[in-house]
Amino acid sequence: MESSTEDSFSIVQDPAVTSIPTSTTMKVDAAATVATKPPGDIPVKLLYSKSKVYVHTSCNTDGYIPGYISIVQKDTNEHLVAWTPENMILSKDMDAFVQVDSNPEDEKDVACAVMIPSLTHDMCELYAFSNRVQDIQSLVVHAPSITKWYGSIVINFRDGHSSAPLWFHDDESRSTMLQKNTQGGKFSANNHLRWGGDEFIDRLSQLVPLTQSKQDCKLYLVEKAAGKAEAVSPTPSTGDSAAARQRHAPKPDTSLFDSAQMDPFVAALKEARWNILEKFSKVTKFSREAAVNVLSHPASKPIVPLLPPRLQSMCNNDAVRATIDDYDSARIYLAKWAASLAAQSDQAAPLERRYRHVGLWGHNDDSWEEQTALGAFEVLNSENDASIPTHTRTGPMTADQWYGFFDPTGRLTVDAHYIRKLIFCGGLDPNVRAEAWLFLTDVYPWDSTKTDRERIAEEKRAKYKQLKAQWDTEQVRTLPEFMDQKHRIDKDVHRTDRTIPFYAKEDMPNPDPLMHVGTNAHLETLKEILCTYNVYNTDLGYVQGMSDLLSPLYAVIRDEGLVFAAFCGFMGRAKSNFYMDQTGMHQQLLTMDVLIQLMDPSLYKHLQRTDSFNLFFCFRWLLVWFKREFSWDDTLTLWEVLWTNYLTDHFHLFIALSILDQHRDVMIDYLQNFDEILKYINDLSNNIDLKETLQRAEILYYQFKQRVQAVDDKRAELKNQINDKEATEEDKRRAESQLNKVPTISELLRRLIPDTELVSNEKGKDDVPSRS
Numbered sequence: 001m002e003s004s005t006e007d008s009f010s011i012v013q014d015p016a017v018t019s020i021p022t023s024t025t026m027k028v029d030a031a032a033t034v035a036t037k038p039p040g041d042i043p044v045k046l047l048y049s050k051s052k053v054y055v056h057t058s059c060n061t062d063g064y065i066p067g068y069i070s071i072v073q074k075d076t077n078e079h080l081v082a083w084t085p086e087n088m089i090l091s092k093d094m095d096a097f098v099q100v101d102s103n104p105e106d107e108k109d110v111a112c113a114v115m116i117p118s119l120t121h122d123m124c125e126l127y128a129f130s131n132r133v134q135d136i137q138s139l140v141v142h143a144p145s146i147t148k149w150y151g152s153i154v155i156n157f158r159d160g161h162s163s164a165p166l167w168f169h170d171d172e173s174r175s176t177m178l179q180k181n182t183q184g185g186k187f188s189a190n191n192h193l194r195w196g197g198d199e200f201i202d203r204l205s206q207l208v209p210l211t212q213s214k215q216d217c218k219l220y221l222v223e224k225a226a227g228k229a230e231a232v233s234p235t236p237s238t239g240d241s242a243a244a245r246q247r248h249a250p251k252p253d254t255s256l257f258d259s260a261q262m263d264p265f266v267a268a269l270k271e272a273r274w275n276i277l278e279k280f281s282k283v284t285k286f287s288r289e290a291a292v293n294v295l296s297h298p299a300s301k302p303i304v305p306l307l308p309p310r311l312q313s314m315c316n317n318d319a320v321r322a323t324i325d326d327y328d329s330a331r332i333y334l335a336k337w338a339a340s341l342a343a344q345s346d347q348a349a350p351l352e353r354r355y356r357h358v359g360l361w362g363h364n365d366d367s368w369e370e371q372t373a374l375g376a377f378e379v380l381n382s383e384n385d386a387s388i389p390t391h392t393r394t395g396p397m398t399a400d401q402w403y404g405f406f407d408p409t410g411r412l413t414v415d416a417h418y419i420r421k422l423i424f425c426g427g428l429d430p431n432v433r434a435e436a437w438l439f440l441t442d443v444y445p446w447d448s449t450k451t452d453r454e455r456i457a458e459e460k461r462a463k464y465k466q467l468k469a470q471w472d473t474e475q476v477r478t479l480p481e482f483m484d485q486k487h488r489i490d491k492d493v494h495r496t497d498r499t500i501p502f503y504a505k506e507d508m509p510n511p512d513p514l515m516h517v518g519t520n521a522h523l524e525t526l527k528e529i530l531c532t533y534n535v536y537n538t539d540l541g542y543v544q545g546m547s548d549l550l551s552p553l554y555a556v557i558r559d560e561g562l563v564f565a566a567f568c569g570f571m572g573r574a575k576s577n578f579y580m581d582q583t584g585m586h587q588q589l590l591t592m593d594v595l596i597q598l599m600d601p602s603l604y605k606h607l608q609r610t611d612s613f614n615l616f617f618c619f620r621w622l623l624v625w626f627k628r629e630f631s632w633d634d635t636l637t638l639w640e641v642l643w644t645n646y647l648t649d650h651f652h653l654f655i656a657l658s659i660l661d662q663h664r665d666v667m668i669d670y671l672q673n674f675d676e677i678l679k680y681i682n683d684l685s686n687n688i689d690l691k692e693t694l695q696r697a698e699i700l701y702y703q704f705k706q707r708v709q710a711v712d713d714k715r716a717e718l719k720n721q722i723n724d725k726e727a728t729e730e731d732k733r734r735a736e737s738q739l740n741k742v743p744t745i746s747e748l749l750r751r752l753i754p755d756t757e758l759v760s761n762e763k764g765k766d767d768v769p770s771r772s
Helices: 005-009 091-102 123-127 174-183 198-206 223-231 241-247 266-283 287-294 318-348 360-362 367-372 377-382 399-404 416-426 428-438 450-471 480-493 523-537 548-557 560-578 582-597 602-609 616-623 631-645 651-670 674-682 690-723 731-743 761-766
Strands: 044-056 062-075 078-085 131-132 136-142 151-157 166-168 208-213 217-223
Touching: 044 078, 044 091, 044 174, 044 198, 044 223, 044 616, 062 091, 062 198, 131 560, 136 198, 151 198, 151 480, 166 198, 198 208, 217 690, 241 674, 399 428, 416 428, 416 631, 428 560, 428 631, 480 523, 480 548, 523 548, 523 560, 560 582, 560 616, 582 602, 582 616, 582 651, 582 690, 602 651, 616 651, 616 674, 631 651, 631 690, 651 674, 690 731
Parallel strands: none
Antiparallel strands: 044 062, 044 166, 062 078, 078 131, 136 151, 136 217, 151 166, 208 217
């Protein structure tokens, strides 16, 4: 089943949270008797049937329920409209639905029985309905658009309840595909491209008079009920029924179904896509011998990307490979387009709902619950939105705030934890970064006075001069080992942040005769600091990528000796990224692996299917702390947030998880191999929204704590049941079976939560900010 990322942001009626009572949703009046007897006892004539009309119960395609929307005639004067899930239709009736769906123009009477569900807890049946067409109050029709690839209809009934949005997946529907192949998919009257929704209301209008609301072009009213439209119309109503009738009167000189039709541009896109699918089906009919001949001809280039994999394997010439590469690029482009539309839709959502599609709550992997014996409510601790964590992002700390925290001696008057929290939540004003970063990189102690810091600064500068003197001599400079290392430093520095005005100039001759480019004083200082670190940390020396970590420090602090001290402090936590055996990076990627597996099993399985489980696309992110993924200013903010260690020392892993969470739907829906995912991720560089990323990362961390806590609580609960002397043997066996399904939280994951937060179970819950 194909899906559209844009559809993930549609309004969804979930039985767990719907405000419509189940009894009302299932209500069928006496004229439409519930089929409690065998279906054959209530014969009806099936007038219209449309397949692959879905109810989207969640943003995940696993939550899509396929069904048939139908119009049936029960007797001469009574017609019913129904939506029935596919799995509820008996085999003998399914033949009738398929027959009418496949032959919509056939006038022959087809008898069947439409199943009406009795009260039940089955997810599919909760959405089913069957009502008289006269009981329809109005229809809200959304034609396919750029942001909603599939069109939808909501049916409002006179008793006040409404159907779930019914999504017409035309590319899967038998009748729509037949119309496309035989009629070009066009209505003969005005030659517009047919989609399931406007065909449905066209059929419905033959049974009940429909009028288009003057106030809302997407609202269609049953004329008989026009005076009561304000009860169900999404538009506020004032005045008496006569005024309402005037307000919703038909528009003059306007076709009734204009707003139900697709925009011409969207129709053109669907037309093009359909043509591609049509070519694909024809190509698959070629024999292997014929295919070989076709592939050797230049005229075959446009269709080669449409061939199945087994035929593409015969494409050994460079021209065909280039065509396939172009096709792959187009798929990545479509993925980016879908991601952009999804981001716009997400940002347009109300603030209180914007982050309901983040991580655990938004993706709600049912398979994870089934496999682990934990339900979503156990993880979320509650059955309402108050348990869904939110972020604490604010604006940056101002200079007045920063300096206001110090007493006359220059000592902080508030706890350092409070300062770190404020920086974590909003970052820093650029005017205080030079000083604040020295605290964050452990150059200055948080409890120091101004006098202490002046003394420390002099000591750091003196220490730096001593280290610099160890290599800044003619004897050392001429050593082959040093010359090789110095040349690598020079090359890397000249490739680092040269688009930043601070480093852009070339107003000095380069002292290295092998470098055929100019330089400037700031670049030369970077080289000297890195050469000094090379002799300071002889075990590690200089490794490519270190210049990326140094550059922002020097641009902000500007004092060479203090910059070196800050860089040493930064490298104290980042040096494992540069180990030659890559053990540091391997451990981080391994931690990311188990983190994704715990937090988003669906994405994890997709990465496995696409051979991307090595998470190679995360390597650059973690190596240089996302510096090449964000703009210069955003990188400065991100680093000071990470340096706070406010929630965890490993918050950068949740930054990575946040980026993946923002793009996981697109990756699952569009990207089918490792190369595509790698290119898509690399192309995100400098196109990632930092604010959105930080907000999601914080929410994901809280969700991670909730999930770990839920697993620990469940494991403790089951162990208590097993050890309960009063429990029956059957209860103990059941508890042991469930215990085997509870996931194990590895030590790699437990390290992500500070030890102080693991002291008690309750603290892990209380520290999570929520919407309550």
